[in-house]
Amino acid sequence: MDKILILFSTTDGHTVSICNRIGEILSATGSVIISSLEDISQIELENADKVLVGASIRYGKHNKNLFSFSRKYKSILDSKENAFFSVNAVARKPEKNDPGTNPYLIKFLKQSSWQPKKLGVFAGKIDYPKYKFIDKYMIRLIMWITDGPTDIRKSFEFTDWSKVDDFANDIFK
Numbered sequence: 296m297d298k299i300l301i302l303f304s305t306t307d308g309h310t311v312s313i314c315n316r317i318g319e320i321l322s323a324t325g326s327v328i329i330s331s332l333e334d335i336s337q338i339e340l341e342n343a344d345k346v347l348v349g350a351s352i353r354y355g356k357h358n359k360n361l362f363s364f365s366r367k368y369k370s371i372l373d374s375k376e377n378a379f380f381s382v383n384a385v386a387r388k389p390e391k392n393d394p395g396t397n398p399y400l401i402k403f404l405k406q407s408s409w410q411p412k413k414l415g416v417f418a419g420k421i422d423y424p425k426y427k428f429i430d431k432y433m434i435r436l437i438m439w440i441t442d443g444p445t446d447i448r449k450s451f452e453f454t455d456w457s458k459v460d461d462f463a464n465d466i467f468k
């Protein structure tokens with residue numbers, strides 16, 4: 296049975312929900328471990344047959360931990376089946392929701408020495424009630440500028456779960 300490692304970089308947990316969904320699907324094909332990429336050891340990485348990394352965007356950037364991880368483990372990642380996906384709010388827009396058109400995925404590929412073999416991009420979630428004051432009003436401003444929802448009493452999930460399922464079924468075929 297293949298050992299499949301699914302690693303996440305998240306701030307508010309939505310990327311973990313996507314990893315869990317992908318993990319459920321991939322568990323039909325191998326043994327799945329889901330972990331924060333900060334907590335993973337070199338040995339665990341070496342022991343895996345397939346590695347998927349998912350990371351979210353905050354204030355225009357993937358977390359620094361994504362880049363330190365991919366720099367440190369590039370050669371191990373390159374030696375395995377591997378894939379990457381990004382989660383962001385911009386991807387709710389049809390013209391920015393695939394790896395070739397999403398600005399954050401394009402930027403990631405320019406910045407990262409690790410070039411994943413398969414790529415995905417998913418629209419995330421805006422959960423206003425959950426955010427602290429500054430984040431709440433900053434993301435509301437970003438939403439207002441980009442014609443998104445601005446009602447801070449509500450939560451908005453933009454993720455297309457059937458697209459997540461298709462990605463899960465395709466990545467390690």
Ligand SMILES: Cc1cc2nc3c(=O)[nH]c(=O)nc-3n(C[C@H](O)[C@H](O)[C@H](O)COP(=O)(O)O)c2cc1C
Pocket residue numbers: 304305306307308309310311351352353354355356382383384385386418419420421422426430431433434437
């Ligand atoms: C304070 C804040 C800033 C954000 N900045 C951006 C951004 O610059 N661009 C974008 O597309 N999405 C942005 N988002 C949306 C997140 O990428 C989205 O909420 C995602 O689902 C977060 O995933 P996570 O819960 O795994 O961290 C932001 C969200 C918050 C709360």
